[in-house]
Amino acid sequence: MDVTVTLTVNGVARTVTTDPERPLLDVLREDLHLTGTKYGCGDGRCGACTVLMEGKPIRSCVTPVSLADKKGITTIEGLAEGRSLHPVQEAFLEEGAMQCGYCTSGMILSAVALLQNKPNPTDDEIVTAMNGNICRCNGYIKIKSAIRRAADKMRR
Amino acid sequence: MTEKLSTRNIAAEASKPSTATGEELTISRRTFVQTLGAGLLITVTDTLSWGQRRGGRGGGGGGSTPVVARLHLNEDGTISVMSGKVEEGQGARTELSQAAAEELRVPFERIRIVMADTDFVPDDGGTSGSRTTPYNVPPMRQAAATARELLTRFAAQQWQVEAGTLQVRDGTITHRATNRKLTYADLAKSKEIAEAFQQPIESDIALTAVSDWKVMGASIRRSNWRDLVTGAHLFPSDIVRPNMLYGRVLRPPSYRATLESIDLSAAKAMKDVVVVQEGEFVGFVAPSQFRATQALEAAAKTATWKTVKGPSSRTIHVYLKQRARMPAPAEKGFADAAKTLNATYTLAYIQHVPMETRAGIAQWNDGKLTVWAGVDNPPSAQRALAQMFDLPAERVRVIVPDMGGGFGGKHAAPAGQEAARLAKAVGRPVCVHWTRAEEFTWAYFRPAAVIECRGALDAEGKPVGWDFVNINAGGAAVDAPYNIPNKRVQSVGSDSPLAQGAYRCLAATGNNFARESFIDELAFAAGADPLEFRLAHLANDRIRAVLETVARHFNWSQRKKKVTPELGVGLACGTEKNSVVAACVEVGIDRKRGEIKVHEVCEAFECGPILNPANLTSQVQGCIIMSLGGALSEEIQFENGRILNANFGGYRVPRFRDVPKVDVHLVPKDDIPAAGGGETPIIAVAPAIGNAVFAATGVRLRSMPMRGEALRQA
Ligand code: FES
Ligand code: FES
Numbered sequence: 033m034d035v036t037v038t039l040t041v042n043g044v045a046r047t048v049t050t051d052p053e054r055p056l057l058d059v060l061r062e063d064l065h066l067t068g069t070k071y072g073c074g075d076g077r078c079g080a081c082t083v084l085m086e087g088k089p090i091r092s093c094v095t096p097v098s099l100a101d102k103k104g105i106t107t108i109e110g111l112a113e114g115r116s117l118h119p120v121q122e123a124f125l126e127e128g129a130m131q132c133g134y135c136t137s138g139m140i141l142s143a144v145a146l147l148q149n150k151p152n153p154t155d156d157e158i159v160t161a162m163n164g165n166i167c168r169c170n171g172y173i174k175i176k177s178a179i180r181r182a183a184d185k186m187r188r
Numbered sequence: 189m190t191e192k193l194s195t196r197n198i199a200a201e202a203s204k205p206s207t208a209t210g211e212e213l214t215i216s217r218r219t220f221v222q223t224l225g226a227g228l229l230i231t232v233t234d235t236l237s238w239g240q241r242r243g244g245r246g247g248g249g250g251g252s253t254p255v256v257a258r259l260h261l262n263e264d265g266t267i268s269v270m271s272g273k274v275e276e277g278q279g280a281r282t283e284l285s286q287a288a289a290e291e292l293r294v295p296f297e298r299i300r301i302v303m304a305d306t307d308f309v310p311d312d313g314g315t316s317g318s319r320t321t322p323y324n325v326p327p328m329r330q331a332a333a334t335a336r337e338l339l340t341r342f343a344a345q346q347w348q349v350e351a352g353t354l355q356v357r358d359g360t361i362t363h364r365a366t367n368r369k370l371t372y373a374d375l376a377k378s379k380e381i382a383e384a385f386q387q388p389i390e391s392d393i394a395l396t397a398v399s400d401w402k403v404m405g406a407s408i409r410r411s412n413w414r415d416l417v418t419g420a421h422l423f424p425s426d427i428v429r430p431n432m433l434y435g436r437v438l439r440p441p442s443y444r445a446t447l448e449s450i451d452l453s454a455a456k457a458m459k460d461v462v463v464v465q466e467g468e469f470v471g472f473v474a475p476s477q478f479r480a481t482q483a484l485e486a487a488a489k490t491a492t493w494k495t496v497k498g499p500s501s502r503t504i505h506v507y508l509k510q511r512a513r514m515p516a517p518a519e520k521g522f523a524d525a526a527k528t529l530n531a532t533y534t535l536a537y538i539q540h541v542p543m544e545t546r547a548g549i550a551q552w553n554d555g556k557l558t559v560w561a562g563v564d565n566p567p568s569a570q571r572a573l574a575q576m577f578d579l580p581a582e583r584v585r586v587i588v589p590d591m592g593g594g595f596g597g598k599h600a601a602p603a604g605q606e607a608a609r610l611a612k613a614v615g616r617p618v619c620v621h622w623t624r625a626e627e628f629t630w631a632y633f634r635p636a637a638v639i640e641c642r643g644a645l646d647a648e649g650k651p652v653g654w655d656f657v658n659i660n661a662g663g664a665a666v667d668a669p670y671n672i673p674n675k676r677v678q679s680v681g682s683d684s685p686l687a688q689g690a691y692r693c694l695a696a697t698g699n700n701f702a703r704e705s706f707i708d709e710l711a712f713a714a715g716a717d718p719l720e721f722r723l724a725h726l727a728n729d730r731i732r733a734v735l736e737t738v739a740r741h742f743n744w745s746q747r748k749k750k751v752t753p754e755l756g757v758g759l760a761c762g763t764e765k766n767s768v769v770a771a772c773v774e775v776g777i778d779r780k781r782g783e784i785k786v787h788e789v790c791e792a793f794e795c796g797p798i799l800n801p802a803n804l805t806s807q808v809q810g811c812i813i814m815s816l817g818g819a820l821s822e823e824i825q826f827e828n829g830r831i832l833n834a835n836f837g838g839y840r841v842p843r844f845r846d847v848p849k850v851d852v853h854l855v856p857k858d859d860i861p862a863a864g865g866g867e868t869p870i871i872a873v874a875p876a877i878g879n880a881v882f883a884a885t886g887v888r889l890r891s892m893p894m895r896g897e898a899l900r901q902a
Contacts, residue, residue, distance in 0.1 A: 051479075054478045055478070058476060058477055058478055066419070067419070067426035068418070068419015070425075070592075071425065072624065073624040074624055075624070075837075077835065077836035077837055078624075078836055080543060107419065108417075108419035109418065111418075112418055117414075117417065125409075125417055128407075128409060128803075130277075130413070130416045131277035132276055132277025132542075132590070132591065132592045132593045133277065133417075133590075134277075134423060134593060135543050136416050137419050140417060159844045159847075163845050165843075166543065166836065166841060166843060168541055168542055168595070168814075168841065169277045169593055169810050170809070170811075170812075170814045171806060172813060172843075172847045173813075174806065176847075
């Protein structure tokens with residue numbers, strides 16, 4: 033039975049009527065055309081589909097859309113304010129922390145969540161927070177540098 | 189250094205309808221003018237050269253020579269360059285733009301690159317094997333240099349001055365003495381310009397010397413970089429067409445299984461679902477991926493399959509060896525040796541695991557098929573689709589948006605073919621985006637292998653015999669770059685029970701693992717230091733240079749003295765695809781738990797002149813960390829054709845936690861042509877790890893992945 037779900041995505045209220053079990057990821061991509069959130073595994077193990085729900089990072093591929101009802105969701109498309117990028121986005125650009133860039137949305141959102149909690153994370157804290165995000169181009173070194181750079185920016 | 193490439197030739201034509209061009213050079217004029225606007229099109233082929241008058245008069249030539257580069261002077265002063273290359277994260281987009289900008293003497297930003305769209309781009313041979321740098325950058329440079337030269341000559345003629353007195357900078361040709369100027373934009377609009385292209389032209393034009401590079405050699409970023417951090421970039425799997433549906437395809441439970449029966453009634457009864465059945469091909473199309481998956485699952489439950497027995501990941505090496513045509517052992521060098529050694533090395537099947545799984549979006553319009561897909565050889569994907577639907581190739585267009593990784597694993601476009609089939613059946617565009625489990629199971633694998641090594645030493649500990657046979661994985665880097673008087677290296681086929689194919693650096697990883705481990709075994713048997721032994725016998729000075737570099741940076745001679753049963757250091761080197769690499773590593777060993785932890789990798793890499801240092805650093809770092817997976821944890825487990833670990837839980841790829849200290853030394857070498865850098869840096873790390881483990885524990889691990897369990901001590 034389809035249900036109607038109201039969610040606020042990047043500050044905009046959206047209503048979808050759909051199967052309550054459908055993954056939030058699919059609804060974002062297929063129904064709301066927000067394709068910045070990526071499919072990487074569908075079972076919560078790669079982090080490509082990370083979005084923020086009420087500010088917390090979640091794996092949208094294993095989150096039934098019904099759980100997002102009345103919740104605020106931030107996707108990669110909602111991070112920048114107008115033309116001005118979020119400091120984490122800027123830091124990724126400055127460090128060149130992408131190769132193919134497919135993992136990037138999930139990496140950035142996980143990093144945003146990390147830095148909200150821990151504005152000055154240690155290396156270990158970065159590793160722990162980010163370990164669920166896979167980069168198969170294996171750009172981990174530059175991604176770590178980008179997170180440290182973003183932390184510096186955000187403290188300034 | 190000045191590079192000259194005299195084998196290529198050039199043709200130019202205005203972007204207006206023409207009739208006299210040879211087949212291979214004809215492009216849909218309408219598409220061009222639509223996409224690029226009017227201007228001047230310059231085409232470089234292997235053997236052909238002629239001019240083409242604007243408006244279609246004159247010109248000539250034609251023939252069947254493949255086009256190797258195209259560029260188009262746009263009337264707004266930008267220049268469009270077209271390349272069949274695909275960007276999958278390794279930097280082809282930037283490198284090719286840099287090449288064109290350098291030789292045209294325009295800022296990087298002036299270049300618009302059109303990639304991997306078969307309606308526009310030449311068939312320049314797919315994106316694999318590190319070929320972009322050595323085989324596609326030079327013709328791009330030459331096309332650009334020749335264009336610049338022609339345009340300069342044209343200006344000289346117009347102004348009645350010596351071409352040598354003109355300067356080209358920033359897209360403007362200047363005659364200082366008379367203060368006359370002409371821009372590429374002027375030329376793109378010029379009516380007379382086509383006259384200049386009437387005659388066949390010598391394209392033996394010197395390319396810019398490395399020492400004069402301004403745009404090449406710089407750490408320039410991808411032009412669509414920003415879109416990657418905002419989510420705006422559309423990867424193949426992000427393409428949405430009007431009215432598009434989602435498709436899933438029924439898969440067998442195991443390799444070589446055939447469908448006996450299936451009950452499709454439940455799936456057919458589902459709302460909005462269309463079931464497409466053509467023989468064994470069964471697809472499910474629905475307005476969402478979720479619904480298509482529900483339909484697939486409902487039907488798959490009812491399917492019965494005839495399965496085929498086969499080997500398992502535990503028995504695969506015996507299986508492969510039994511099915512290989514093994515040569516008799518080499519005798520020369522072994523008979524009167526003081527010492528001989530034998531060892532068998534093995535490799536597991538592994539997957540490429542690009543973050544973006546295979547995707548294809550297909551749309552039919554008036555019998556013409558367009559497919560967006562993640563594939564690294566668009567022209568061959570186009571040919572395969574044309575054949576599949578019995579269409580002439582020009583009725584099929586393949587477009588590859590910059591995609592989410594490939595690593596040698598995306599040479600074909602099965603998802604695109606499936607989408608095309610389903611789209612044809614339902615009469616609407618269809619997206620097929622493979623699940624991770626499908627990718628793990630049905631994308632081809634990096635081959636498993638058995639590598640048999642024999643070596644002989646004389647009384648002084650010099651290697652005098654070498655016999656090396658790779659079974660099933662191939663001959664890349666199978667040679668031993670050492671001075672050994674009696675050397676035999678060979679690669680023999682077998683009968684792979686799983687689909688196998690290319691992987692980043694092909695068989696070089698496995699061959700290098702076995703060779704560099706076995707060289708260490710010989711060094712040990714000879715009582716020599718692994719570094720000294722290599723330096724004494726290396727036959728390749730470029731390898732020697734990177735090995736010395738890395739040993740110095742790592743401080744090898746001091747650190748090897750600090751080896752304990754829990755802490756080892758090791759090194760290895762190698763060459764492939766005209767680049768050279770050497771690595772030193774430090775590993776920690778937890779003997780209680782049986783775990784190997786790589787603490788540090790120090791690697792030196794040389795691939796000729798460096799086209800883009802930042803990109804090359806990313807490639808080398810990526811290769812090093814990727815190699816840790818194959819070295820220590822990645823292995824496809826299977827039994828009777830069934831893949832048992834088709835997910836990130838059972839198949840362990842490197843994560844943040846696995847990243848060691850990585851120290852990369854790029855060694856530039858400007859007196860040779862540039863080689864690619866996205867592969868070879870992967871080959872030295874695994875043997876260096878094995879050698880470090882041996883140094884610490886005395887245990888030689890001869891299988892990739894190397895399992896720490898063998899090191900466990902109560
Ligand atoms: S796609 Fe959600 S964690 Fe991988
Ligand atoms: S940049 Fe390619 S997967 Fe991370």
